[in-house]
Amino acid sequence: MIRFASLMCVSGPLLLLAGSCVGDPSRQVDKAADVAVVQPLPSPATASVPAPAPTPQPAPVPIRIVEAAGPTTFVYVGQLTQGGWIRGQAPGRTVSATLNGQKLDLDQEGRFFAAFDRDAGTSATLSAQLRDGRVVESPLIVSNRRWNIERVNLARNRSGASxxxxxxxxxxxxxxxxxxxxxxxxxxxxxxxxxxxxxxxxGRFGSQRIYAGVPGSYHSGIDIATGRSGTPYVAPADGVVTLATPTPFSLEGYLLIIDHGQGLNSAFLHNSKIVVKQGDEVKKGQYIGNIGSTGSATGPHLHWSLKWRDKRLDPLLFTGPMN
Structure with missing residues (x-):
């Protein structure tokens, strides 16, 4: 145990450490301040005990971000022809996708719908922009179709609508x-x-009259005649009613339009009765209306047309032959 004692040194100020006078000639003194500078001594409790070695820390485990892999390129099925369609899935990690530059809607699984107009060219390209900046492209071959063309050797009335x-x-x-x-x-x-x-x-989709060499409008849908007015018909697929006219339109008569999602919609013309209203959700096979001859029609029939964005499509390519 260290004890401090009270001693007087005649040679300088009193400074005691461990019972010894530090006013002896060996001390270090700052002459300007006349203050003794004493080097600190190690603590008795720690002087002979080495500092503990640091505990090794485990290396950090890297965090892995797992994304849905998905296909490495476009996969699709459908009818690659004029008036036809495709359903498919974009490559994994796709940020955006297009068909010939037209943006495609992708669901959470990267699935999409796209289609080809009646007058589409013979080639098209699916393109995907990936998250890492790469671009994946899939070229498509779109087949031509031979349309039913009726040539009339009479000039068409060019006076136009009043x-x-x-x-x-x-x-x-x-x-x-x-x-x-x-x-x-x-x-x-x-x-x-x-x-x-x-x-x-x-009436078949795509058929057209040519008046004295000048093409008229082609038939934009398919006509189904049952022989009588009032025949009920059903929704060809799920959808949402976006138009159900309360009064007949000038050309379409009572008109019903159903949106099937992804920009695809059906229109049903010349109805005698519509039993759903705008905003209704309808299911595939649900009764939605009755065939008629309202509007510009020569007899009772259902005119069914399909569009994807601004592309007109052939309903026959969605259903296959009628049983």
Missing amino acids: EAFMRRRRPELAQINAARKVDADSSGWSQDFIWPVTGRIS
Whole structure:
């Protein structure tokens, strides 16, 4: 045990350490301040005990971010022909995808729907931008079709529609265009479509008249005649009603439009009755209306047309032959 004692040194100020006077000639003194500078001594408790070695820490485990792998390129099925369609899945880690530059809607699994207009070219390209910056492309071959062309050796009336007719027609077209632009939350696009009704096909998609060398508008859908008005028909796939006219339109009559999601929609013309309303969700096979001859029609039939964005499609390529 160290004891401090009270001693007097005659040679300088009193400074005691461990019972000895530090006013001896060996001390270090700052002459300017006349203060003794004493080097600290190690603590008795720790002077002879080495510091403990640090405990080794385990190396950090890297965090792995796992993403859905998905396919390495586009995979798809469908009808690669004019008026046809494809359903598929984009490559894994796709950020955005296009068909010939037109953006595709991708669901959470990277699935998409796309289609080819009646007058589409013979080649197309699917393109995907991946998260790491790479681009994956899949070239497609789109087959030509031979359309039913009727040539009439008479000049078509070029006078056009009257202003009185267009005053009525413009609001109708505005409603049709708005209904076709609705992006409904439906998965009907992914289903196998069924025929809304069976009967005689009295008008085929894509058929066209040419008047004295000048092409007229081609037939934009398929006509199904059952021989009588009032025949009920059903939804060919799930969807959301985006237009159900309470009064007949000038050309379409009572018109019903159903959005199947992903930009795909069906229109049903010349109805005698519509039993669903705008905003209703309908299921595949659900009764939705009755065939008629309202609007510009020469007899009772169902005109069914399909569009994907601005592309007109052949319903026959969605259903296959009628049983």
